[in-house]
Amino acid sequence: MSARGEPPDGSRRGGPDGEDEFRVVFDESFVQAAVLHEPSAQERLRTGKGPRTLRRVLGVPATTFRAVALSLSVVVLMVGALYFGGRRGGAPAHRTASGPAVLVRVSLVPADGVVPVVLAPGADPYAGTPAADWSDGRSGIALPAQEETEHFSAPQVREGLELVRDFVAATQLDPAVWGGARPWSAALSLRADQYQQLIAALDHPVDDDVHSATGWVTRFDAETISVADTRVRVDAVTTIDEPVDGELLVAVDGVFVYAVKARDSGVFTRFTVHRVWEFRIDKPGLRDAQLRVRRIVTVAAPQACTAAAAAYFRPIFPAADGPPAAPPDAGRPDGTGARGAADGTGAPGATGQATGVVGPDAALPSPTPMPPVVSSVPLPTGSPIDPLALGGATGTTCGVLAAAV
Template sequence: MSDKPSEDSSSSPDAPDDIWAQFARANEKDAPKEPSARARMVTERLRQQEARGDAPEGWRTGPPVLERRRGRAVWKILGVLLAIAVAVVALKPSLIPGDPFGSGDPGSGSPLPDETAAPTAPPATGAPATPTLDDPFAGSPAKRWADGRAGILAPKAEAVGGRSKAEVAEALRMTRELLIDANLDPATLRGGRPEKALAVLDPKQPDVLSGLTAGLSEPTEKHDPLAMFTRFDPDEVRTVGDVVKTRGRITFEAGRGRAVAVHADYTFVYPVVRTDGSTEVTRIIVRRVLDLELSDPATYDVTPGKLTVVRYDRDAGNSACDVHDGWFHPRFPSESGPSAPPSGPTSDPYDRSKDIRRDQDCGTVTRV
């Protein structure tokens, strides 16, 4: 019998065997059916030639022209996707992390990652920008900070100093509650009584709790509620929008006598406007440093489940000096505050790389 079928046995035009084999393979996926008699004969003959070592090169791999066409199609798709990406970034460069185009604006770019350690330098200073009602954090490094309570984050609790993981978690929860209610709650900012913050403090520490309570009722230089709480006179100013920017960290370690020692260091940035109808916006920057302890009732005379205050310091940038009426009084560029101009040392209120100032509110700030 001849190796090739007769002309009567197939209506297909005569073609080289290796081309028939390539055609059969190329259509195998699209037409999953039994191959024709000619295709089976050609394939079997090519397998026999391969066994003898004289089969046509590339008969198993398919025609290279198909691969080239497929490669060109892939590059076309990649080109379209790249063009789309370039167009999106051109419309909104802030999608790229950081400041890749060198704008120098510390408020541009994506939100900053959480602060996990003390910074080594102050935030970069960019081009000046005037805050407005629509953009109250314009020109401020705080524009990239977290919004409100989203920035008040407690670390993961673990057992320490003989106290259980649950006890440490409770100490961290109360510290966060104190920071939020004292500095972010809208009622507190308008002069309301911060009940949640007061509730976590140990009543057996009268020099702290009773002093704060007295200051809320009748503020004096000795009993100043601003030492722990942020408050603005609602007849004088109001905050712009609902966002207060926050940045800082909470840490903990073993304290003396089976105590959990908690350290909190946070800066809050408040945009404010006068209530007389003016649209001039300014900012006040308040930094607070707290050292708290959840002490062991078996060792000390403390109330179980309450925080003992070891340290509470604050520094207010851009607030009036020597006013002890229980309110922060932000300075506006167009007017002098209700007290004498600042005469203390110059400082950057956004600089969290240094310890808090002890002279507090009467210095000159380099930016707001």
């Protein structure tokens, strides 16, 4: 039997001297070659391999300080970007004063013996009148060759003028608006308070100097009147000035002649609308493509002087069986043509004595004089109505149309 604790076959002995067959012998040279070398501190510094220690500043890990510094840097950069981005447009401290646009309206009723013009179907509605030589539509709104002002560059001036021309065209020359649609492009160019004023006037017109639809736009009751010719003749001049530092004042004085038809009788006639706008534009407004309307003065003829004209223009038509009238002579000796004999251009005559009373308490004070505007259609003569000085009125002002238009 084998000894206790030995394998059944007995202990395995290797060589003749009894050594284990797997025993490895390490000689002295091998041992010396295998001596481990602990690098010194300088060696560790050179190799970059050293024990990592967590640095602390006032008991706080240094990595925390670095994270805080990085966060503060990001915040400073963001604040700086917002600050300089807000100043990039160069907006001055002055901003155009707020408030509703004042809408002054005058209706001219034909005097005794004055018969509105009857147009023959298919005939040129402007033939034989000064409007025959006017431009069609938007091209009739002339812009000045203004280069720059003290605080506005030439591109900024041009941008402001185009913004104004877009507004005028959208409210006066859009066939959809003539039939009652909203002039969305014009409305969106107004600041929020005047946008609400315009929309309220279109949806719920009132015969006053703030909420009348026809104080803003040219439109007719589509159930009774249609515009016979979409080629509206326009003669409008535009002036620009900078009476207040950082604010442009743009005035447009324009005449718009429409050929309209009564749906029940089929009678055609000409309908003339003379408007004077006063716009204020500052640099924030230019940046946002927005303007402010200070006031709009409107003279419409021939038109019934009724409160209903606050919602739609109400052209007066001649009798259906009346003979066609000759076109008016714009160069009358009395100088009552649209531009009068002074400059020889003439326009449909519309003169008379205003019967409405303008309340002085309703006048909107003008902080600065209006720039000179060349009147292109007559106003009621001998009346206190002056579109360049008048600031307010209550309801429609009635006048007398002294000659056919």
